[in-house]
Amino acid sequence: MSLELRKHFEEIEALTDEEFEFIRPFFKLRKLRKHQFLIQNGSEVHHEHFVLKGLLRAYYTNDQGKEHILQFAMENWWVSDYQAFFKHTHATINVDCLEDCEVLSLSFDDRELICRKIPSVGHFFRIKANLGYVALQRRILSLLDQDAKGRYEQLLELYPNLLQRVPKTTLAAYLGVSRETLSRL
Amino acid sequence: MSLELRKHFEEIEALTDEEFEFIRPFFKLRKLRKHQFLIQNGSEVHHEHFVLKGLLRAYYTNDQGKEHILQFAMENWWVSDYQAFFKHTHATINVDCLEDCEVLSLSFDDRELICRKIPSVGHFFRIKANLGYVALQRRILSLLDQDAKGRYEQLLELYPNLLQRVPKTTLAAYLGVSRETLSRL
DNA sequence: CGCGCGATTGAGTAATTTCAAATCTAGTGG
DNA sequence: CCACTAGATTTGAAATTACTCAATCGCGCG
Numbered sequence: 339m340s341l342e343l344r345k346h347f348e349e350i351e352a353l354t355d356e357e358f359e360f361i362r363p364f365f366k367l368r369k370l371r372k373h374q375f376l377i378q379n380g381s382e383v384h385h386e387h388f389v390l391k392g393l394l395r396a397y398y399t400n401d402q403g404k405e406h407i408l409q410f411a412m413e414n415w416w417v418s419d420y421q422a423f424f425k426h427t428h429a430t431i432n433v434d435c436l437e438d439c440e441v442l443s444l445s446f447d448d449r450e451l452i453c454r455k456i457p458s459v460g461h462f463f464r465i466k467a468n469l470g471y472v473a474l475q476r477r478i479l480s481l482l483d484q485d486a487k488g489r490y491e492q493l494l495e496l497y498p499n500l501l502q503r504v505p506k507t508t509l510a511a512y513l514g515v516s517r518e519t520l521s522r523l
Numbered sequence: 524m525s526l527e528l529r530k531h532f533e534e535i536e537a538l539t540d541e542e543f544e545f546i547r548p549f550f551k552l553r554k555l556r557k558h559q560f561l562i563q564n565g566s567e568v569h570h571e572h573f574v575l576k577g578l579l580r581a582y583y584t585n586d587q588g589k590e591h592i593l594q595f596a597m598e599n600w601w602v603s604d605y606q607a608f609f610k611h612t613h614a615t616i617n618v619d620c621l622e623d624c625e626v627l628s629l630s631f632d633d634r635e636l637i638c639r640k641i642p643s644v645g646h647f648f649r650i651k652a653n654l655g656y657v658a659l660q661r662r663i664l665s666l667l668d669q670d671a672k673g674r675y676e677q678l679l680e681l682y683p684n685l686l687q688r689v690p691k692t693t694l695a696a697y698l699g700v701s702r703e704t705l706s707r708l
Numbered sequence: 709c710g711c712g713c714g715a716t717t718g719a720g721t722a723a724t725t726t727c728a729a730a731t732c733t734a735g736t737g738g
Numbered sequence: 739c740c741a742c743t744a745g746a747t748t749t750g751a752a753a754t755t756a757c758t759c760a761a762t763c764g765c766g767c768g
Contacts, residue, residue: 464649507746518724519723704756706714706716
């Protein structure tokens, strides 16, 4: 069960057995059922979560009740309300399960602890954040440069399996188009 | 001249004099004139740049010649083609000066070196990347949730001084609206 | 004065949204 | 096996938003 986590870390930076044994206990397994909330708007956010199994969405709901998906999170992805997590504020988004899920939850304090204690882990999270940053830049460019069709095609190219796992309505909420427009391709 | 840099680091994490003296020489001062390129599409990107003075833009130009601004960079901001910088690929965007500029340039290898050598610096860049990530998430939400007017107002609220420093045409290229639409407020 | 750049304005067009209705599909219980 | 239902998808038509193209205006500066 920890194998996936270790493999994930070591895609960036190798860890010794001792290092991994040290950090492993800070991750707490949580199992959630489809439709269950991992983070709810207004709550305090002390954890981020590594997805072992399943699929989640992090989404913002505006005044008119319209939902915008900030990110999906499938196996080997991380998810949280990162604004609230890093800035110690209350959640402004929801995170819930689109499928039954298993996640490994890591608290902010434990994260800082292991980053400072084990340089390789600090390195991992630094690189990970850098890669996340460029991924978001790509999405911004997609939103600025592409129309609905272009964005849809880019999404399918990037995550072909998403289409099999979520209804198109949900993809529309990620792309920033109405479900009707998406339906007309 | 290095005072700004040190102050910038220490907004996140304190450094000893020895630590700062160690990292300082890795930053090379570069002065650029308005309209000059810091990074050009197609080139290799070995550096990121800390802005001491001036204002730059990082922008993508699509097939039809339309420009989309990925980020502005004013005093105390960092700028590069981060996709190319982190992934060691060729630049896909341009970075040029909207005003005469002074930047401190740091190479990727030196960055990694000082991050590994001085944990506080690694910590700084990790936190910085995290904050950058949530800033981009906010921009994505803005693009998904707000119309042209809403995005313009949010931008003015966030960076009131930008309006004094760049023509509205340039703001339009950041917001993803035509200059005519922006002109109609 | 006249040039050049940026801002504005108008009119027509294209893309997308909204609202509404119809259709399809998978899962459930009889 | 079939009927029923909830969710998802599609389709239509009108309304809205923003874009494009074009012309005009305003201002600072050589």
